[in-house]
Amino acid sequence: MVTAIFPAAGSSTRMGGGVNKNLRELMGEPILIRTLKAFSQIERVNFLIVAVAAHEVAQVEGLLRKTEELKPWRVTVGGSERQFSIANALKLLPSDAQIILVHDAARPLVSARTIEDVIDAAEKFGGAIAAVPSKDTIKVVDAAGFVKSTPPRRELVSVQTPQGFKRELLLRAYAQAEADNFLGTDDASLVERLGARIKVVRSGYDNIKITTPEDLAVAETFLRSGNK
Numbered sequence: 001m002v003t004a005i006f007p008a009a010g011s012s013t014r015m016g017g018g019v020n021k022n023l024r025e026l027m028g029e030p031i032l033i034r035t036l037k038a039f040s041q042i043e044r045v046n047f048l049i050v051a052v053a054a055h056e057v058a059q060v061e062g063l064l065r066k067t068e069e070l071k072p073w074r075v076t077v078g079g080s081e082r083q084f085s086i087a088n089a090l091k092l093l094p095s096d097a098q099i100i101l102v103h104d105a106a107r108p109l110v111s112a113r114t115i116e117d118v119i120d121a122a123e124k125f126g127g128a129i130a131a132v133p134s135k136d137t138i139k140v141v142d143a144a145g146f147v148k149s150t151p152p153r154r155e156l157v158s159v160q161t162p163q164g165f166k167r168e169l170l171l172r173a174y175a176q177a178e179a180d181n182f183l184g185t186d187d188a189s190l191v192e193r194l195g196a197r198i199k200v201v202r203s204g205y206d207n208i209k210i211t212t213p214e215d216l217a218v219a220e221t222f223l224r225s226g227n228k
């Protein structure tokens, strides 16, 4: 069975407005609820864990309680970094969770196909991440602002979530990161440190992370264009 973890405990600095962006409405429904519904539609997903700031736990529990169509869930307290929010959520893993998905609450447009593909690849290879080919040329830059090198674009992907892992592998990766004081920018980077292989699963360019105010308009455009 699959447990999905949703970090939603950030400070929404780039979005601004002084509220948790995941609780903002996108076409009449909070972003967090849209995200949780997307995963609740997947048969193999049987448990959801949401990490939010301590002062939001009661509010979010109330919101989830009145939402039908959700798989069984728990709300927990997040940490000062995304990685710490997920580490906290991992403490609530049910014993039947063989595959763990981590998904940014702020990516409500994720497709069922992407979720299914990441689960399949995680079962097969141990670790899998959703990604799209990089549209931009990416350059490595030095501290003074000069270009050091240009990696070939065909080898580059922009990484999204969900990221999925076998239970034992992800728990070991988080324990090792904590022991080493390693802070990664995604979950796979913690697993990569163990030398494990991670399969890259092609996702869609519409699986955006709602980060700045313009992203709300972009997400609304995708929603209006159908199939979401």
Ligand code: CTP
Pocket: 006, 007, 008, 009, 010, 011, 012, 013, 014, 015, 022, 051, 078, 079, 080, 081, 082, 083, 085, 086, 104, 105, 106, 209, 210, 211
């Ligand atoms: N997140 C979290 N705990 C943190 C930081 C981030 O659970 N300490 C969550 C966010 O709530 C979000 C996801 O991780 O759902 C991706 O992070 P990001 O888009 O960077 O959100 P924020 O950190 O809230 O935004 P910003 O960086 O602009 O402050």
Ligand code: MG
Pocket: 010
């Ligand atoms: Mg952040």
